[in-house]
Amino acid sequence: RSEVPALRKRPGEFLGGRSPALAVKLADDQAVLALAAVLKAIATAGWQERSFADWGVLAAPRYLARVLTASTLERFARLGPRGVSPLAIPQTMLSAVSGTLSVALGAQGINFGAGGAPGQLSDALLVGLTMTQAGLAAGLWVVLTEWATEPVPDQQGDTKTETVGRALALACVPAGHAESRFTLRLRRSVAEGAPRETQ
Secondary structure, three states, X not given: OOOHHHHHHOXXXXXXXXXXXXXXXXXXXXXXHHHHHHHHHHHHHOOOOOOOOOEEEEEEEEOXXXXXXXXXXXXXXXXXXXXXXXXXXXXXXXXXXXXXXXXXXXXXXXXXXOOEOOOHHHHHHHHHHHHHHOOOOOEEEEEEEEEXXXXXXXXXXXXXXXXXXXXXXXXXXXXXXXXXXXXXOEEEEEEOOEEEEEO
């Protein structure tokens, strides 16, 4: 967690070296982790010059903005309404991470949040698979974030919890796409223990 401020200033770059750091200036730490993961995935795939204007973003953070909310409430109690930024509330919404990523990437497709609590992996994969197969965007970034030990806010609106942030970014395209490397399949039970596979 102590490395997040430096990552906030330099999360990575793409499109000719453009750094989308401004998009996470006021964002929650999990949005910073999400952007860094997406930019690392872009670099790994060799997509630094690629536009994601026709892509969508689905983000599934776990317990988003607990420390940020505690800090906002502490400032409000101490300084009143003038001590709190009007941007504090939007940065704590479940869709804040996907919105931040959309701005940073210039993605103009669908963007929304899913999950929010333990189990967000299955929520994100289910929604991501459904949206990708529905063809609502050329591609969909599915991004998951969490803290390895959930930070517990203190009375000052900070935390002393030793924790490590985790982020995973998946670039999802419809099945059969030329750039597909793996296939995600939905398996559900229709009868007692009888799985049915759909793609």
